[in-house]
Amino acid sequence: MKALTAEEMYEYEKSIMTDKSVPSIVLMECAARATAKQMKQTLSQNDRITIVAGGGNNGGDGLAVGRILHNEGFQVEILVLGNPDHYSEQNQLQQKIAKSYGAVIKTSLEKIDFTKTTVIVDALFGIGLSRAVKGVPLQAIEKINATKQARVYAIDVPSGISCIEGEILGNCVMADETITFGFYKHGMEKEKLKSSFGHITVDDIGFYY
Ligand SMILES: NC(=O)C1=CN([C@@H]2O[C@H](COP(=O)(O)OP(=O)(O)OC[C@H]3O[C@@H](n4cnc5c(N)ncnc54)[C@H](O)[C@@H]3O)[C@@H](O)[C@H]2O)[C@H](O)CC1
Ligand SMILES: [K+]
Numbered sequence: 025m026k027a028l029t030a031e032e033m034y035e036y037e038k039s040i041m042t043d044k045s046v047p048s049i050v051l052m053e054c055a056a057r058a059t060a061k062q063m064k065q066t067l068s069q070n071d072r073i074t075i076v077a078g079g080g081n082n083g084g085d086g087l088a089v090g091r092i093l094h095n096e097g098f099q100v101e102i103l104v105l106g107n108p109d110h111y112s113e114q115n116q117l118q119q120k121i122a123k124s125y126g127a128v129i130k131t132s133l134e135k136i137d138f139t140k141t142t143v144i145v146d147a148l149f150g151i152g153l154s155r156a157v158k159g160v161p162l163q164a165i166e167k168i169n170a171t172k173q174a175r176v177y178a179i180d181v182p183s184g185i186s187c188i189e190g191e192i193l194g195n196c197v198m199a200d201e202t203i204t205f206g207f208y209k210h211g212m213e214k215e216k217l218k219s220s221f222g223h224i225t226v227d228d229i230g231f232y233y
Pocket of ligand 1: 033034037051052055078079080081082083084085112148149150151152153154155156157158161179180181205206
């Protein structure tokens with residue numbers, strides 16, 4: 025299977041958005057719907073879902089997944105970590121949309137009671153991870169991995185795995201399932217990372233390649 029590096033994926037995404045004029049926010053909605061659809065194969069209304077989002081577009085995907093599931097009656101709480109001054113445009117828009125549908129957004133790890141969580145969506149970092157995780161994001165990754173009763177879905181890439189080097193940078197989320205977009209990502213071809221990715225689903229999210 026062909027596994028793209030982060031740079032190759034950004035290149036591809038750029039070609040879709042410029043040559044095909046598909047807006048980034050449309051790709052994000054397709055990614056979120058693909059993720060929600062995959063999750064609903066195992067979700068129940070009794071599940072307590074915690075979205076752990078970063079401030080970039082991986083976090084934007086996570087916010088959109090949370091809003092979609094919230095609107096379908098699931099119990100969802102959303103946590104956005106990161107410096108608000110650095111939130112991406114799409115991340116900010118997804119926060120606005122989620123709030124407009126009545127979803128509550130928390131911004132500190134301490135505000136989440138993980139003992140009640142049965143499903144975690146890892147939307148901290150995707151292909152944008154460019155250095156070893158530390159500080160609050162590292163605490164979040166450790167918290168996710170310590171929540172043994174939860175089923176963990178990683179959006180695009182388990183946070184902490186770099187698709188530039190195909191390596192874990194510091195620590196990474198151990199996902200039960202990874203839903204990735206368009207193509208396999210560099211790292212997914214490595215035997216030693218298999219347990220971090222869990223079951224991998226590739227969704228074309230409307231690339232129509
Ligand atoms: N590929 C596609 O067609 C689509 C991708 N989408 C999603 O977008 C992410 C990539 O989003 P991006 O904003 O470029 O980066 P991330 O969200 O992965 O990272 C956020 C941000 O974090 C900073 N950063 C990097 N390393 C660290 C670190 N160790 N500590 C703290 N901060 C760090 C860096 O500035 C990044 O920009 C992709 O994975 C998909 O989920 C679209 O939404 C759908 C289509
Ligand atoms: K992720």
